[in-house]
Amino acid sequence: MRRWGLGVFIVFLFVLSFSTTIYKYNKELGRWEKEIKEDVFVLPPAQRQTTGSVVEMNSYRGKGQWYYYMEYELGDGEKLFSFWAGQDTVVGTVTVWNDSEYLYVRVDISDEWNLEETHLNVLSEEPEGNQAPGQFPFKEEFDSPVNIYIFKVPLSFLFQNSFTGLKRLNNKYYILLHGVVSSSSGREETAWGGRLSRCVKIHLSGTKVTWFVKKPGVYVVKVLEVEANTHLSIYVNLPDPSNESTDVDLKVAYGDEIPTEWFDDLSFLEDSFSLWQKINVPKSLSADTYTSTGVITFTISNSKLYIDTSPER
Numbered sequence: 001m002r003r004w005g006l007g008v009f010i011v012f013l014f015v016l017s018f019s020t021t022i023y024k025y026n027k028e029l030g031r032w033e034k035e036i037k038e039d040v041f042v043l044p045p046a047q048r049q050t051t052g053s054v055v056e057m058n059s060y061r062g063k064g065q066w067y068y069y070m071e072y073e074l075g076d077g078e079k080l081f082s083f084w085a086g087q088d089t090v091v092g093t094v095t096v097w098n099d100s101e102y103l104y105v106r107v108d109i110s111d112e113w114n115l116e117e118t119h120l121n122v123l124s125e126e127p128e129g130n131q132a133p134g135q136f137p138f139k140e141e142f143d144s145p146v147n148i149y150i151f152k153v154p155l156s157f158l159f160q161n162s163f164t165g166l167k168r169l170n171n172k173y174y175i176l177l178h179g180v181v182s183s184s185s186g187r188e189e190t191a192w193g194g195r196l197s198r199c200v201k202i203h204l205s206g207t208k209v210t211w212f213v214k215k216p217g218v219y220v221v222k223v224l225e226v227e228a229n230t231h232l233s234i235y236v237n238l239p240d241p242s243n244e245s246t247d248v249d250l251k252v253a254y255g256d257e258i259p260t261e262w263f264d265d266l267s268f269l270e271d272s273f274s275l276w277q278k279i280n281v282p283k284s285l286s287a288d289t290y291t292s293t294g295v296i297t298f299t300i301s302n303s304k305l306y307i308d309t310s311p312e313r
Contacts, residue, residue: 065130068194070175072096074103074155082197083107083179085189089271090230091181092147094193103158105151105177107193112231112269114145116188118179122153124170133178145182200300203227209277216283220258224275228298236266236275238294248290249280 070081075098083092092109103122109115118140119133133139138151158173177193205225213219226234236254240247252266253259254273262278275296 066192067127067131067176067178068192069127070094070096070177070193070195072103072173072175074098074158074171074173080196081193082195083109083177083181083191084194084197085113085181085191088229089189090197091189091191094177096175098155101155103153103155103173105153105175105193107149107177107179109147109181110231111147113181113183114147115142115149116145116180116182117141118149118151118177120151120153120178121176122158123174123176124158124172126174127176131176131178133176136176136178151177197229200232200298201229202232202298211279213279213281216281216285218278218280220276220278222274223277225273226275226296227272229271230300231269231271233269233299234267234273235297235299236294237297238265238277239292241279241290241292243288243290246285246288246290248285250292251278252276253278 066087068084070079072079078095078097081094081096082090083094085091090110091113092107092115095104095106095108097104105120107115107118119136120138121131121133121136137157138153140149142149175193179191180188181191182188203226206223209223211219236252238250238252240250242248251262251264253262253276254266254268254270255276256274259276
């Protein structure tokens with residue numbers, strides 16, 4: 001579990017100004033009353049403060065195509081790999097093992113994704129050039145999406161193909177596992193089995209927010225953008241900024257567009273999101289500096305215990 005602090009620093013600079021008072025006639029009470037109008041100020045999003053990095057693994061990027069592959073040597077026991085969607089998002093795991101008759105390739109998809117179709121090829125030589133998953137010898141399309149599927153490849157198929165290509169039997173093979181996955185939100189991605197991801201990468205656009213407010217009103221701004229290479233359980237807790245005696249009402253929300261619902265704290269499951277803040281500055285609030293330090297907690301929700309069962313060499 002990883003925690004990140006997000007500081008909120010608010011400076012209110014109230015200045016004297018002259019404005020026209022607007023009155024509106026109230027028919028029910030039969031009198032003129034001051035018109036009370038609440039303005040919502042939407043500010044431009046905060047600038048990004050950090051940059052990301054690139055996931056490195058066995059891969060090939062040809063013209064208009066990318067793919068990953070897995071290496072496995074017969075008799076090495078159970079090996080665990082990651083199932084990558086869109087090149088850098090882990091959507092599940094791939095487990096490879098063999099017995100005396102078959103090579104098994106099992107794909108487990110995380111709860112937030114579904115497997116629509118999958119294709120498998122096993123080569124005796126390292127893959128080169130573009131690949132055509134539709135022409136792979138092992139394939140399956142599902143009427144209803146699934147979360148688990150196991151390929152059983154006869155060892156006789158491997159031996160026949162490796163002997164034809166190399167004129168000798170080979171124990172080391174290169175596995176190309178392709179899939180089409182869809183998320184619960186309707187997002188569809190191409191996925192490939194590749195090297196095991198041993199870490200979760202989280203990119204934060206910033207860790208501090210500073211408001212400079214000159215007059216009362218309601219203010220809304222996108223303060224943070226977060227990207228991760230896997231789905232995480234996220235909890236956001238940002239207390240109201242305060243001085244020693246007074247608090248400023250602060251609400252949070254997440255989404256791509258300006259939110260319509262606001263909360264004191266947030267709990268949700270995502271791999272990328274935008275965080276918004278809204279503050280309400282009443283006329284009764286005195287000019288001062290108001291500060292707050294909050295916490296965003298990331299919890300890994302798609303993990304699997306890996307034990308290396310390879311024989312000692």
